Amino acid sequence: MSKQEKMHELRVLAAQIRLETMKTIGSLGFGHVGGSMSMADAMAVLYGAYMNIDPKNPQKEDRDWFVMSKGHAGPVMYATLGIMGYYPIEEAYKLNTPHTNFPSHTDRTKTPGVDLTTGSLGQGIGEAVGAALGLKVQGQPSRVYVAIGDGEADEGSVWEAAQFAAHYKLDNLVCLVDNNKRQLDGPVADIMSHGKGIGAKFDAFGWNVIEVEDGNDVEQIYDAVASAIETKGMPTALILNTVKGKGAIFAEPTGAHSSQPTKEQWEEGIKACEESYEAVKAQN
C-alpha cells in the first residue's frame, strides 16, 4: 500500500471514529465531546497504523499499550476500540448507564483494550511511565503511548512523571499532548498558561520533542510517530496542535469541555459526521 493510500485509510478511520464518538456520547445526550473529538485523528494513526495489538486477545503479552491520561476522553477510545473489533461498537453506546463497562473515564477493570485506569488528571502519565519501565524490565518489545491534555499539564505530577521517564531513558514511551488550547474554564492561555510552551517544558525535562503543526492532520501525526519510534535513549513528546471539539458542529465553535446540546442538535451533529465520513470515503 502506498503512503497516499495509507493516509486515505487513516482519514476514513478518523472520520469513522468521530462519527462513533458522537453516537457514543449522544446515546445519553451529554458528555466530554470537546476533548474526545480533538483526539480522533491521533487515535486513528495509532490504532490504524502503529500499535501492535490483537482485539481478540486484549492482554497479548507483547502488545503496545495506550493510556488515555486525559481520562475524560474515554468516549473516543471506546469508539476506536469498538471499530478495531474489541467488542461490537453498539456496546459503547451504553456509556454511563448503570453497571456499564463504558464509564466517563477509562477503567482497566471494565473495558477490553483499556490498559490503565485514569480520571484524576496527571496520574495516567505516571502510570504509563511505570508500564513502560515494567515492560522494559521484563524484556517486552512493547511501546507505551500516553495522551495528556494541555489543561492536564497544569498538574505537577505530569512533570514528576516527565522527569522520571527522562531519567530512566524510557525510549519505549511516547506522550501525545492534545494541545487544544482549551480547559474547562476557558482558554488555557487565560486560565493557566504554560510559560514558554508545553514543548519547551518537555524539552527542558530531557525529552525529544516534536511539534505537530496540525494535530488533526493524520499525515503529520503519522510522520511524527515514525520519528518518535526512531528516537533512542529518551522518551518523545508529540505536541499535537489540535482543535477542541473538531468535527462536532455544536462543540467546535465554542471549544466547550463538555456538551449537553438539544436532541435536534445531536441529530444534526451526528448527521454532519455521517456526511463527513461518506465524503472522506469518496475522496480516494
Place this chain on the structure above:
Amino acid sequence: MSFTLIANHESDKRANRDAYVAAMQEMMRENSKVCHIDCDLMNCINTGKLLKEFPDRTYNAGIAEQNAMAVAGGMAATGMIPFVHSFGIFVSRRAFDQAFLACAYSGLNVNVIGSDPGVTAAYNGGTHMPFEDCGLYMNIPGAVVIDPADYAATYALTKQIAAADGIAYMRLVRKTVKTIYGDGSEFEIGKGITLKDGADVTLIASGIMVDEALKAEEALAAKGISARVIDMHTWKPLDEELIIKAAKETGAIVTCENHQVGTGLGSAIANVLAKNAPTPIEMVGVQDRFGQVGAQAFLAEEYNLLAADIVAAAEKVLVRK
C-alpha cells in the same frame, strides 16, 4: 499459626528496617517480578542493599512520591510486584490520590511501606509524624493495613503483603524495637494473635504498643486483674471474630495504638463491638492532636502511649463493666 513469645521488654539487636530489607532480598532472589521504588530515602532504610544486588529492579523516584505511586500502579499492571517506600506521611497524605486511583481502584497489587509511624518520627517532628496514615488507607475499599510489632512480624508480613491482591499499606519503624516474637514465628494477614490469655479485660494493641500492653498486663496482674493481650497487627481486614470472642469472654476492651483513635484501630474495633457485642471500651492513642518534635520517650509520655496509660484505661473501663 505458631509463634514463640519472647517479650522480655528488651530491644532487638537488629534494626527493624533490616527485617524489610531481608524479606525483600529473599523475594527478589526468588521472583524476578518483585521490585522496590524509593523516594530519596534509600539511606534511611538501607535499601541501597537492594540497589546493589538488583540494580534493574530497584528504583529511586527522587523526592516525588505521587509519581512513585503512579509508577508503581503502572508497573503492577505489567505483572511486576512493586513495593513503594517513603516516610509514612508522604506515602499516605501526599500520594493518597495515586494510591487510591492508580493502584487500588485499578485493582492492582501494590505494596506501600510507610516508615517512621507516629511518635517514632521523633526528631523530625510534627510535620513528619503520621498519626493518620493507617486511617487514610483504611478508607480504601479492600485495602490491607498493617502495623507490625517487631522484627519477626515485619519480616513475615512483608512477604505476606507481596502475595496478597490489591493495595497494602504497612508501617515500618526504622530503628530497633522491643522484641515480641522469636524468629520463625508465623503471621497471617487479618488474624490477630492472642499473646496472653485473661478473663477480666482485653488489651488490643499493635506496633510499638504491643510491648506497652504486655507491660500493662503485668502491672494489672499485680493488682489482681487478669488481662488478655492481643496483637492486632492487621487493622484491615480486621479480625472481627477474635474481637467479638474477647468482648464476650472478658466483657471489657482497651485499644492501644500509635495513631489517632478517631480514625484508627480504636474506632474500627468500636465499630465491630457496637454491631456485634456492645462492650465498654477505652481507647489509648492520640486524641485528635497534631504531632510535635522531641525524643520518642518524651512523645510517648506526651500522647499518653505508655503502659501506665493502658493500666489507667483498663481500670476505668472495668468500672463500666
